Amino acid sequence: MAEKFYWADQIADQIIKRNPRKKQYVCASRITPSGTIHIGNFREVITSELVLRALKDKGKKANFIFSWDDYDRFRKVPANVPKSYEKYLGMPISDIPSPFEKNKSYAEHFEQEFKKSLKKVGVNPKFVRYSIMTKKCKYAKLIKKIIEKRKEIMQILNKYRKEALKKDWMPLVIYCEKCKKDSTKILGIKGYIIEYKCDCGHKEKIDFRKKGINVPWRINWPMRWKYEGVDFEPGGIDHSVHGGSFTTAKEIAKQVFDYEPPIYVFYDWVRIKGGGEFSSSSGDVLTIDAVEEVYEPEILRYVFVGTKPKTGFQISFDNDVIKIYEDYDKLESKYYDKKANPKEKRIYELSQVGKVKKKRPEKTGFRHLITLVQTGKTQELNSESKKRAEKVKNWLEKYAEEDMRFEVQTKIHIKLTKKEKQILLALRDILKKKKYTEEKLFQEFYNLCKNKDASNTEFFNAAYRVIINKHRGPRLASLILLVGQDKIIKLLNQIK
Ligand SMILES: [Zn+2]
Structure with a gap:
């Protein structure tokens, strides 16, 4: 149709x-x-x-x-x-x-x-x-x-x-047979025969059915x-x-x-957002391969397919990358749930490298992968998500803004107040009790704050600083479970 x-x-x-x-x-x-x-x-x-x-x-x-x-x-x-x-x-x-x-x-x-x-x-x-x-x-x-x-x-x-062209202008470009340059001038043309001379001194007659010339x-x-x-x-x-x-x-x-x-x-130009090292003056231009280090081929296509040629747009390398991945995943869900409108459907189809897959691809979201990659928990991913994790890794190494990067600590490097110590030791005791789901653990955080008369900000701030040496980070319950309760207990045991 x-x-x-x-x-x-x-x-x-x-x-x-x-x-x-x-x-x-x-x-x-x-x-x-x-x-x-x-x-x-x-x-x-x-x-x-x-x-x-x-x-x-x-x-x-x-x-x-x-x-x-x-x-x-x-x-x-x-x-x-x-x-x-x-x-x-x-x-x-x-x-x-x-x-x-x-x-x-x-x-x-x-x-x-x-x-x-x-x-x-x-x-x-x-x-x-x-x-x-x-x-x-x-x-x-x-x-x-x-x-x-x-x-x-x-x-x-x-x-x-x-300025008008000169009267003797010729719509031809002839490369000199001797010096190979285009500094030639045409002396005469008869049918297919052209006589030219070159700045290098060379002069000859050619038949352009036998020697190629350009226009x-x-x-x-x-x-x-x-x-x-x-x-x-x-x-x-x-x-x-x-x-x-x-x-x-x-x-x-x-x-x-x-x-x-x-x-x-x-078509209008494509600009780059983030990834500032690419500029034509350095000769270090942004190639398809460089984009592909961060974007899956389908998503690279999607970025172009989704924009009308006459509209200029930017290819992002900053934190917008997360949103572009999320937008694509949303479109994919809509497509397979048969909820995409005709235009969305077409954009999804044309974003595919080959034919549309019969079964919905099962991929972990980019944002979650940011945490998985940085906690070293990518072993259990399916092969498609593993490929995506590679893109996440490249992105974190080269382009991600500072707030997206973290490293799980094995030692406590910061100074804690007395109250913070109490809060974190309480967290340790909670973790010692049993294995949690993310939801259950999240619930415990609030109980903890209540019991210790601490604000949410106080609690989360102390926890992030100890675990990743930052003031903010990915969802805390998820982070703790990914790193492993045991490892966090070990870390918190260092509190004196
Ligand atoms: Zn020449």
Whole structure:
């Protein structure tokens, strides 16, 4: 049944409606692997993947083509790449060596890193490397058309430029055969034959049916829509402003290639909350893998799936992580209890890495795991909860705020007042009496306070300080039972 409640389903409907007889629809995304690919780029990918899933859920055939724009010039040395790489500026990133391993190109290094992480979150597009396609001269016919329609293209581009393009402007990018850089100038074109000269002194004639050449981004984009038959593609907000590359790509697609541009959505940026070390200036960008150290793949998807592309949002690493886990668990319960509304249902389904599981996954909540992990009580968890406990552990180590971290004490490090000693010894005696349930033990706390004429604050404060050396902590009864009554008795026995 058609779902009308979720944006990707609405787009899928639009795609089908405007081209009902197409045998196979194409969703596209593209990224330039000019450095480590960060979580913000994931939005480019998942936006297309969600529309792909929506098309398939409607019984349509569809393909997801993910293009590596790896024939772009190397523009800037990122902070995590050696400075010596300056010598490669102006060369295509597919043709310079990887700074991190042998036998790989610069582009391939970042491509493979990202590809691996995409798999973990259930995104498996068909990858196309533009550099290879270009070197195979796959676009030669379209490039010939671009050359023929150079004037129309200039007109379109000039409409949105402050300064008009120079009269001899050519919609081509040629990398020099000798020095591999793009510092070339075209001397003449005849059919498929181009003569160029380079700043390095090299000069030659090439046939672009035999040697691949490139075209600038604004022309490149619509050329590949045409070549791949793209029906849907998202784009970052930078491409989407009026007069931006999407505006001109649309016009070029229609006028030069006689192609109806794909349905398009722009997506806003993803920001990071907590985890302050990630910034582009340090080169230490936030990767999918880094997010996945804290978020389960389904919850990582959920964070994106639950937000419309045009809405910017934050990925949290601070204590909000707990709430996001709790929200997801709540949605999951609603889903399996058949209480989710159609939109919630769709968000849950699309958050899954594969198909929705028939049986409700049994997982311990994130908040409770915070206590279990820090009291070392994770042995009895089921395998799913153990995996989640790993995320909790990573989170506690790297991002959790101070109030979430604690360490169970084996010695008393603090000074206690006479009254506090009395209270805590009374607690010890209660614990000695018998084994408690959390509820029963909690009841005893109140009896204790009454008997010893102590306030709740006095009691809890003293207990937390002795047990975890903090003024506050997780639910006390639960904490004591998790640590073990015996261990707490041993600790309280040290009171003199
Ligand atoms: Zn050269």
